[in-house]
Amino acid sequence: MINSENPYIPYIATVEDTWDETYGDRAIKTFKVVFDDEEVRENWSHLPGQCAMIGVLGVGESMISISCSPTEGKFLRFSVMRMGKVTQALHQLEPGDKMMVRGPYGNNFPVDEWQGKNILTIGGGIGQAPLRPIVEYVKANKDKYAGLTLVYGARTSGDLCFKGEFDEMSKSGDLSCHLTIDMEEEGWDHNVGFVPQMLLDLKPSPENTIAITCGPPIMIRFVLENLKKLGFEDEQIYTTLENRMKCGIGKCGRCNAGNMYVCKDGPVFCYSVLKEIPEAFA
Numbered sequence: 001m002i003n004s005e006n007p008y009i010p011y012i013a014t015v016e017d018t019w020d021e022t023y024g025d026r027a028i029k030t031f032k033v034v035f036d037d038e039e040v041r042e043n044w045s046h047l048p049g050q051c052a053m054i055g056v057l058g059v060g061e062s063m064i065s066i067s068c069s070p071t072e073g074k075f076l077r078f079s080v081m082r083m084g085k086v087t088q089a090l091h092q093l094e095p096g097d098k099m100m101v102r103g104p105y106g107n108n109f110p111v112d113e114w115q116g117k118n119i120l121t122i123g124g125g126i127g128q129a130p131l132r133p134i135v136e137y138v139k140a141n142k143d144k145y146a147g148l149t150l151v152y153g154a155r156t157s158g159d160l161c162f163k164g165e166f167d168e169m170s171k172s173g174d175l176s177c178h179l180t181i182d183m184e185e186e187g188w189d190h191n192v193g194f195v196p197q198m199l200l201d202l203k204p205s206p207e208n209t210i211a212i213t214c215g216p217p218i219m220i221r222f223v224l225e226n227l228k229k230l231g232f233e234d235e236q237i238y239t240t241l242e243n244r245m246k247c248g249i250g251k252c253g254r255c256n257a258g259n260m261y262v263c264k265d266g267p268v269f270c271y272s273v274l275k276e277i278p279e280a281f282a
Contacts, residue, residue, distance in 0.1 A: 010100035021161040048133035052103030069136035079129040124215025153180035153195040196222035234272035
């Protein structure tokens, strides 16, 4: 629900809850926020894969993936990695504080077009944030999909986001969940190894399946290669580009990739389109 009077003017939202996903120098913190204006709250509409500009007044704003599905309720979730001035200021927000939000921006994963298919999500690190809405959307409409498989990894167990949710989902039987970390750890009873290799070990069938991957660029590169080895066609594979976006409406030119702007034409791309963009894997 971009402001119709001026797309640069954000809406004010209140931080309802926060929690730490990971710790350390590049910690990840999740924010649950609600719009102050009831009309905005009721009319806001987004789909899995879309982003929003969020920020702190007087500091700045950053484009962040919306990490909740519209099926979850009249609120938004953002999972933010602390990396710079804006994200540092966001990490200091507590329940009751105000946040600026404008959007939603970009295209979305065509989840409704995927009905009747098996959905395979492959994530790494903070890359699980844009995949989480797909998982929640399919769970909420599970009768419309053939199945849901989640593959997710990080360097260590402490670098995994949404850990409690995976335990709950595995017990519920809503999906097939496969977690992995790069190196063995005491007490870790899931897989050990890199995500692309685990994908080859699992050997998911490409028949009637859509594969979506998000994560570090090097992980995505090898996941794409391995999906092709497994027999997935270009049209069955989706991912996102993370070019830095400043305006959100294709005016500043910061996020161009070839003849497209990630904020307008992305961030979601089918691999059949993405492989034709030389800058995509630079």
